[in-house]
Amino acid sequence: MSSLPIKASDSSPIIKSGSHLSRASSVIAFARREFRDAISSRWFLLYTVAFTVLAVAVSFMSLAGSGSHGFAGFGRTTAGLLNLIMLVVPLMALIAGAGSIAGERERGTLLYLLAQPISRTELLLGKYIGLAIALCCSMCVGFGLSAGVLAWRVGGVGISAFVMLVVFTCGLALAMLSVGILLSVISRRSGVATGLGLFVWLILVFLSDLGLMAGTILFKLRVQEVFVIGVMNPLQAFKMAVIVNMNASLDVLGPVGMYASQTFGGALPWILALVIGVWTIVPLVIALILFSKRGSV
Amino acid sequence: MIKASHVTKRFGNVVAVEDLSFELAESESIALWGSNGAGKTTLIRSLLGIFPVTGTVSIHGVDVRKHGKRARSFVGYVPQELAFHDDARLGSSIMFFANLRMVNRKEAAIALAKVGLQGHEKKRVRDLSGGMKQRLALAIALIADPPIIVLDEPTSNLDASGRGEVIDTLCQLRDEGKTLLFASHRPDEVLALGERVLVMEKGKLIRDITPTELWPTESRIQTMRLYLSMGTEESAAIALREAGHAVNLNGNGLCVSVPRNRKAEPVSVLARAEIEVRDFEILDEVQGDQE
Numbered sequence: 001m002s003s004l005p006i007k008a009s010d011s012s013p014i015i016k017s018g019s020h021l022s023r024a025s026s027v028i029a030f031a032r033r034e035f036r037d038a039i040s041s042r043w044f045l046l047y048t049v050a051f052t053v054l055a056v057a058v059s060f061m062s063l064a065g066s067g068s069h070g071f072a073g074f075g076r077t078t079a080g081l082l083n084l085i086m087l088v089v090p091l092m093a094l095i096a097g098a099g100s101i102a103g104e105r106e107r108g109t110l111l112y113l114l115a116q117p118i119s120r121t122e123l124l125l126g127k128y129i130g131l132a133i134a135l136c137c138s139m140c141v142g143f144g145l146s147a148g149v150l151a152w153r154v155g156g157v158g159i160s161a162f163v164m165l166v167v168f169t170c171g172l173a174l175a176m177l178s179v180g181i182l183l184s185v186i187s188r189r190s191g192v193a194t195g196l197g198l199f200v201w202l203i204l205v206f207l208s209d210l211g212l213m214a215g216t217i218l219f220k221l222r223v224q225e226v227f228v229i230g231v232m233n234p235l236q237a238f239k240m241a242v243i244v245n246m247n248a249s250l251d252v253l254g255p256v257g258m259y260a261s262q263t264f265g266g267a268l269p270w271i272l273a274l275v276i277g278v279w280t281i282v283p284l285v286i287a288l289i290l291f292s293k294r295g296s297v
Numbered sequence: 298m299i300k301a302s303h304v305t306k307r308f309g310n311v312v313a314v315e316d317l318s319f320e321l322a323e324s325e326s327i328a329l330w331g332s333n334g335a336g337k338t339t340l341i342r343s344l345l346g347i348f349p350v351t352g353t354v355s356i357h358g359v360d361v362r363k364h365g366k367r368a369r370s371f372v373g374y375v376p377q378e379l380a381f382h383d384d385a386r387l388g389s390s391i392m393f394f395a396n397l398r399m400v401n402r403k404e405a406a407i408a409l410a411k412v413g414l415q416g417h418e419k420k421r422v423r424d425l426s427g428g429m430k431q432r433l434a435l436a437i438a439l440i441a442d443p444p445i446i447v448l449d450e451p452t453s454n455l456d457a458s459g460r461g462e463v464i465d466t467l468c469q470l471r472d473e474g475k476t477l478l479f480a481s482h483r484p485d486e487v488l489a490l491g492e493r494v495l496v497m498e499k500g501k502l503i504r505d506i507t508p509t510e511l512w513p514t515e516s517r518i519q520t521m522r523l524y525l526s527m528g529t530e531e532s533a534a535i536a537l538r539e540a541g542h543a544v545n546l547n548g549n550g551l552c553v554s555v556p557r558n559r560k561a562e563p564v565s566v567l568a569r570a571e572i573e574v575r576d577f578e579i580l581d582e583v584q585g586d587q588e
């Protein structure tokens with residue numbers, strides 16, 4: 001019994017099957033397993049390594065280009081990382097979420113899990129939390145090394161914008177993970193869920209911008225309408241939030257950015273954070289409702 | 298312990314379980330007997346609250362539809378298709394399920410010891426034999442010592458020696474007072490474990506009898522596969538059942554379980570019913586129709 005050693009904590013009363021089972025215990029059990037599975041999977045390691053290498057590379061390039069110290073180091077790196085994050089993080093989170101429930105369904109393990117004394121809500125929440133922690137840890141590795149390089153070369157001046165970048169990136173990852181989980185719940189096969197995830201990624205990263213540009217020209221949209229439509233895309237909300245935290249103004253984004261800065265002022269970062277929060281909560285709640293109601297396993 | 302009342306499960310237009318009612322008393326052992334597609338697995342999943350059904354199911358007095366989680370806490374389940382994460386180690390697999398039931402390491406270790414898997418905790422699931430995986434599923438079902446064990450064809454993937462071990466373990470559990478509900482194709486399994494047999498066909502419960510009523514003999518049971526003229530299978534199954542034989546009818550033909558010294562009887566029954574038997578073969582002794 002070497003791998004199942006009896007610990008001192010095992011002297012606690014054994015909770016038998018007929019007694020009340022803790023909801024938190026099941027969620028934690030699923031979260032721990034999901035986290036362990038995620039960090040040991042090849043695709044996750046690949047994404048983590050790629051993100052880390054690119055983040056560190058951007059840091060070095062920012063330093064080489066700046067020729068100065070302090071804010072320029074972190075500020076340039078934050079700006080440089082912004083586009084990288086908008087490409088890599090949604091893709092990583094959508095794919096992770098898409099494989100979660102559909103993968104279990106395809107392997108036949110979902111049925112076995114649902115035969116255990118757990119609720120569907122606990123299963124889904126546990127998976128979400130486990131994947132969320134794994135994603136945030138993965139990104140923190142990249143950000144951490146990048147920050148280490150910058151701190152080593154230029155010190156800690158201007159690090160607050162970089163910290164906010166990390167916070168908003170984690171928020172973006174959680175939002176995209178929720179969407180991925182929703183796609184996973186509605187798909188019978190993990191391949192279909194992954195395909196849908198890629199399609200959503202394509203829409204958010206490329207097609208929505210193109211659509212907005214075309215719509216603005218075709219329908220002669222006013223600046224406030226362009227802002228509202230643009231900010232509904234969580235990636236645009238993320239981009240604006242990061243830029244606001246760097247510059248305290250969205251003027252660099254042109255008339256729409258100026259409108260947003262002048263109209264919402266200090267409330268703008270909170271509005272943008274709210275958009276990302278809504279993208280996190282709404283798909284997750286829909287996924288929970290659908291998963292609880294669906295009889296299929 | 299388990300009470301099912303007018304349970305019906307439909308998948309679109311297909312009725313998988315139709316208006317099925319039965320009761321399973323404490324310490325009783327019931328076998329679900331029927332051919333592939335008879336609805337045994339769907340019934341088991343419905344009882345566990347995995348599928349929404351019409352009708353009512355209660356386990357230990359707890360309504361499965363309203364309090365599925367609590368109802369399932371009284372049940373250990375062994376599925377037909379073993380579904381574990383292949384990369385996980387045996388020790389971490391069982392600890393995951395122990396955590397779901399809020400059971401400590403000591404209890405998990407006892408469950409492993411009960412099925413003879415102690416010492417294998419570091420092995421990866423993918424490296425386990427079919428028999429060991431089956432025993433792992435049984436160990437997981439025994440975590441937290443639930444009063445009811447539900448098994449869906451527990452020996453279907455095992456060789457003769459593995460089958461014997463699992464049946465011995467289940468007999469031991471039955472003798473300890475566990476309530477057993479199991480689906481099976483195998484007469485030997487039903488004879489060894491079952492006190493009652495629920496015979497299912499096309500989603501319906503057609504007989505609720507004892508194993509000795511189904512196979513009224515002390516001798517060993519053999520399964521014969523009968524090759525009949527096209528379109529006569531249904532009437533042949535009815536004739537054989539009326540003559541007291543246990544029949545499985547599926548896409549592979551008609552299989553009938555008979556004592557080894559009465560193999561000619563099914564052929565005679567069908568001859569009297571003017572149903573032509575083109576050929577027959579004797580399957581493995583005490584073998585069901587899954588070959």
